[in-house]
Amino acid sequence: MMSLLASVLEATFVITLVLxxxxxxxGLSVRATRAVMRSSEEKRRPFAxxxxxxxxxxxxxDASMYWAIWRKLFRxxxxxxxxxxxxxxxxDWLFWMIIFMAVLVIALVVMMVWAY
Amino acid sequence: xGLLELLFEAVVYPGVLFLSVAVWLTQWYYxxxxxxxxxxxxxxxxxxxxxxxxxxxxxxxxxxEDVSTEGSSPRLAVILLSVAIGSVVxxxxxxxxxxxxIAAEYDIMLAAYLLVWPxxxxxxxxxxxxxxxxxxxxxxxxxxxLAYEVAFVASILTPVVLAGSLYGAGYSxxxxxxxxxxxWSDPRTVVPMALSLISALLSLQCKLLTKPFDIPDAETEIxxxxxxxxxxxKLALILGLHDAEIVVGSLLITMLFFGGFVxxxxxxxxxxxxxxxxxxxVVVAIITWIxxxxxxxxxxxxxxxxxxxxxxxAAIALIISVVMPxxxxx
Numbered sequence: 001m002m003s004l005l006a007s008v009l010e011a012t013f014v015i016t017l018v019l020x021x022x023x024x025x026x027g028l029s030v031r032a033t034r035a036v037m038r039s040s041e042e043k044r045r046p047f048a049x050x051x052x053x054x055x056x057x058x059x060x061x062d063a064s065m066y067w068a069i070w071r072k073l074f075r076x077x078x079x080x081x082x083x084x085x086x087x088x089x090x091x092d093w094l095f096w097m098i099i100f101m102a103v104l105v106i107a108l109v110v111m112m113v114w115a116y
Numbered sequence: 117x118g119l120l121e122l123l124f125e126a127v128v129y130p131g132v133l134f135l136s137v138a139v140w141l142t143q144w145y146y147x148x149x150x151x152x153x154x155x156x157x158x159x160x161x162x163x164x165x166x167x168x169x170x171x172x173x174x175x176x177x178x179x180x181e182d183v184s185t186e187g188s189s190p191r192l193a194v195i196l197l198s199v200a201i202g203s204v205v206x207x208x209x210x211x212x213x214x215x216x217x218i219a220a221e222y223d224i225m226l227a228a229y230l231l232v233w234p235x236x237x238x239x240x241x242x243x244x245x246x247x248x249x250x251x252x253x254x255x256x257x258x259x260x261x262l263a264y265e266v267a268f269v270a271s272i273l274t275p276v277v278l279a280g281s282l283y284g285a286g287y288s289x290x291x292x293x294x295x296x297x298x299x300w301s302d303p304r305t306v307v308p309m310a311l312s313l314i315s316a317l318l319s320l321q322c323k324l325l326t327k328p329f330d331i332p333d334a335e336t337e338i339x340x341x342x343x344x345x346x347x348x349x350k351l352a353l354i355l356g357l358h359d360a361e362i363v364v365g366s367l368l369i370t371m372l373f374f375g376g377f378v379x380x381x382x383x384x385x386x387x388x389x390x391x392x393x394x395x396x397x398v399v400v401a402i403i404t405w406i407x408x409x410x411x412x413x414x415x416x417x418x419x420x421x422x423x424x425x426x427x428x429x430a431a432i433a434l435i436i437s438v439v440m441p442x443x444x445x446x
Binding site: 002003004006007008010011013014015016017018019021022023025026029030032033036037038043044045046048053057058070072073 | 181185209249
């Protein structure tokens with residue numbers, strides 16, 4: 001068997017070759033379709049549901065979509081934390097915070113011991 | 117490997133030409149089998165039994181006007197899709213179907229990288245067009261990628277790790293394909309192999325964006341998701357990438373989990389070839405069957421399925437495959 005570097009180089013060569021072949025095919029396709037193309041600016045504008053969109057409306061922030069999905073996915077966990085653990089009693093909150101701080105301190109000590 | 121040999125393999129067999137023919141026949145088989153499962157006829161007018169229909173579809177797209185929306189990057193999309201198709205071609209060259217495969221110790225890292233490239237390319241292609249449907253589809257694709265890509269790579273790693281530690285395959289995809297079929301006869305490795313096969317099939321289904329995981333391009337909700345603004349040659353590239361993924365993904369599972377022709381190497385070559393083709397068609401039929409009998413999941417349902425069931429299944433198989441060779445066995 002060859003070395004890993006040689007196989008990576010071969011893979012890169014093959015990918016470049018396929019890229020060149022497909023770019024040539026793209027050029028041929030553009031040349032073949034030039035005869036049937038009708039110049040019109042309207043068909044190049046972004047439409048959605050028949051309405052012309054302003055540039056600001058053409059996208060939804062990716063971050064918003066991402067977090068919306070994750071919040072939905074972990075909603076049951078969040079509801080459990082909110083409804084079962086948060087009772088509204090002050091002593092429960094204090095107990096929760098002390099346990100949380102204790103876990104943080106233990107994690108910190110473990111990390112320091114591991115680091116040194 | 118010499119340059120001429122590599123050139124032949126990349127362009128003719130098992131590269132671009134072979135994959136084009138395989139894509140054509142597999143797409144016809146895929147559509148025909150799915151249609152019969154759903155009590156339809158499928159392609160039937162173009163050529164005998166409709167076998168020329170996939171070629172007609174691609175030719176139509178090749179000669180169709182390619183409209184690019186204002187603010188999009190059409191040339192970058194062509195480059196990204198071509199590189200992704202190139203990575204699928206390289207994966208085909210890494211399998212034992214190649215006369216002189218691209219193989220090295222630890223080349224499974226290269227294979228894992230190449231497996232992820234098509235998904236990244238499809239997601240980036242979606243980002244390149246200014247359309248809310250594209251953005252929503254792309255964000256769905258990104259979210260799902262985090263779930264199924266990890267599961268797919270973990271399930272591919274299991275036979276590679278087992279073949280590496282038990283048969284000295286050196287974490288090479290090619291050598292693992294030659295050895296991994298023997299793992300089914302070892303009682304210690306049957307369970308991780310079965311778990312990783314199930315998770316690989318489900319992850320491949322999700323990777324191909326077919327039902328029930330066609331969430332990013334759900335046509336009844338968001339038109340075509342990341343591919344809404346694409347037409348002509350670029351749409352042909354997107355469909356070509358999808359079909360090439362079906363071919364190479366199914367070949368990968370056939371060769372890595374069942375060995376393809378390797379267990380039957382003592383038979384005449386044409387019998388071994390027929391057996392390999394039958395194994396491949398069975399894997400494609402399983403993918404088609406899941407597609408035909410299921411409806412689309414919501415994105416959160418698909419994520420829960422992968423994070424709660426498929427990924428732990430693949431992870432358990434991988435953990436067993438790492439730990440098991442160290443346990444003494446009579």
